[in-house]
Structure formats: structure tokens, C-alpha cells
Amino acid sequence: MAKNVIIATKNRGKAKEFELMFKPYGYEVQTLLDLPHIEDVEETGVTFEENAVLKAETVAKELDCLVISDDSGLSIDALDGRPGVYSARYAGEAKSDEANMEKVLSELEGVDEANRTARFHCVLAIAGPGRKTETVNGTCEGVILEEKRGSNGFGYDPIFFVPSLGKAMAELTPEEKRGISHRGHALDQLRERLSDFV
Numbered sequence: 001m002a003k004n005v006i007i008a009t010k011n012r013g014k015a016k017e018f019e020l021m022f023k024p025y026g027y028e029v030q031t032l033l034d035l036p037h038i039e040d041v042e043e044t045g046v047t048f049e050e051n052a053v054l055k056a057e058t059v060a061k062e063l064d065c066l067v068i069s070d071d072s073g074l075s076i077d078a079l080d081g082r083p084g085v086y087s088a089r090y091a092g093e094a095k096s097d098e099a100n101m102e103k104v105l106s107e108l109e110g111v112d113e114a115n116r117t118a119r120f121h122c123v124l125a126i127a128g129p130g131r132k133t134e135t136v137n138g139t140c141e142g143v144i145l146e147e148k149r150g151s152n153g154f155g156y157d158p159i160f161f162v163p164s165l166g167k168a169m170a171e172l173t174p175e176e177k178r179g180i181s182h183r184g185h186a187l188d189q190l191r192e193r194l195s196d197f198v
């Protein structure tokens with residue numbers, strides 16, 4: 001019988017990646033897209049850790065079971081780390097990937113390649129009844145392109161160049177992205193930390 005894991009996210013892009021990432025370990029993934037009665041958790045933290053813990057603990061309490069959350073985002077050096085924890089809503093509450101990318105591209109206009117360095121961050125939190133909440137994190141280094149490339153992935157993937165593979169993140173297959181991404185690295189950490197779980 002397949003084991004179940006609940007991921008406290010309403011982001012379709014993340015949901016797909018978690019399905020792919022947990023499959024090899026025999027887990028079926030459920031997200032908040034499958035549990036529409038669970039309301040969005042307000043992300044009031046100022047760090048990825050704070051928001052990840054907030055999302056995992058709130059949903060674990062509501063469902064009374066083990067829950068994993070993901071708080072992630074893009075940090076651009078030339079923008080002093082922005083959009084950072086505000087990545088999802090950088091261009092406004094409508095949370096538009098297109099508008100967010102346009103905003104970043106226009107803010108970086110005239111900035112040369114050497115100064116377009118950036119990294120994705122991902123913090124995963126695991127919370128549940130009777131257990132101490134734990135977090136792990138992963139990063140992925142890259143360079144912000146001058147225009148969009150590729151159509152895979154989600155969020156800022158079309159403008160994020162991965163030097164080690166010579167491609168934009170949105171040009172990678174889901175398996176390639178899993179191998180090098182902030183989320184993939186964080187999940188590897190989680191597996192090391194919780195060998196009883198995944």
C-alpha cells in the first residue's frame with residue numbers, strides 16, 4: 001500500500017515537483033489543492049524558516065497529523081536579496097509569475113552578467129502532533145537572464161540560468177531540476193535527518 005505524505009502548499013508547480021520527488025520512496029503526495037477546506041496560511045514571517053514553520057505547524061494542527069511545508073524564493077545579489085520571502089507576490093497580491101519576472105527583468109536592466117548572480121532558497125519544515133518541528137534547507141546558484149528561456153517548471157524558472165548545466169531552469173526536464181534544485185537539495189537533507197520517514 002502506498003504511504004501518504006501531506007505537503008502544505010497551494011502552489012501547483014511545487015505540488016508536481018513533490019509528487020515526482022516522493023514517488024521513488026513509495027509515497028503518494030497530497031497537497032492543500034486536494035484539501036480545499038484548509039485556508040491559506042498568512043505568511044507573516046520575515047525569513048523562509050519562519051514562514052515554513054508557520055505553514056507546517058498551522059496545517060498540522062488543523063489536520064492533526066504529520067505535515068511538510070515549503071517556503072522558498074529567489075534572492076538576487078544586485079537587488080540586495082530581493083524578492084526573497086516576497087517572491088510569490090513581488091509584483092502584487094495577484095501572485096503572477098509573468099508579472100514577477102517582468103518586474104525583476106526591468107529592475108536589472110543595464111546590469112551586466114557578472115552582477116546578475118542569484119540563488120533560489122528552499123526551507124522545508126516538518127511538523128506534527130507530539131513532535132518537535134524541524135527544518136532543513138537547500139539552495140541553487142544561478143544568474144538572472146536578460147530574457148525568458150524555456151517553458152518547464154514554474155515561477156522564476158524561465159529567467160534563472162543554471163551555469164553548471166548551461167541551461168535556464170525552465171529548459172530542464174523535471175528529473176534534471178530535481179537533481180540540482182534548492183527543493184531537491186532540501187529534500188535530500190530531510191531524508192538524511194529523518195531516515196525513519198523517507
Ligand SMILES: O=P(O)(O)OP(=O)(O)OP(=O)(O)OC[C@H]1O[C@@H](n2cnc3c(O)ncnc32)[C@H](O)[C@@H]1O
Binds near residue numbers: 010073074087156157
Ligand atoms: O505558500 P505556498 O502555498 O507553498 O505557495 P507559494 O507560491 O505562495 O510559495 P512561497 O510562499 O514559498 O513563495 C515561493 C515563490 O518563490 C518562487 N519559487 C520558489 N521555488 C521556485 C522554483 O523552484 N522555481 C521558480 N520559482 C520558484 C515562486 O515565485 C513562488 O511562488
Ligand SMILES: [Mg+2]
Binds near residue numbers: 043088
Ligand atoms: Mg506562499
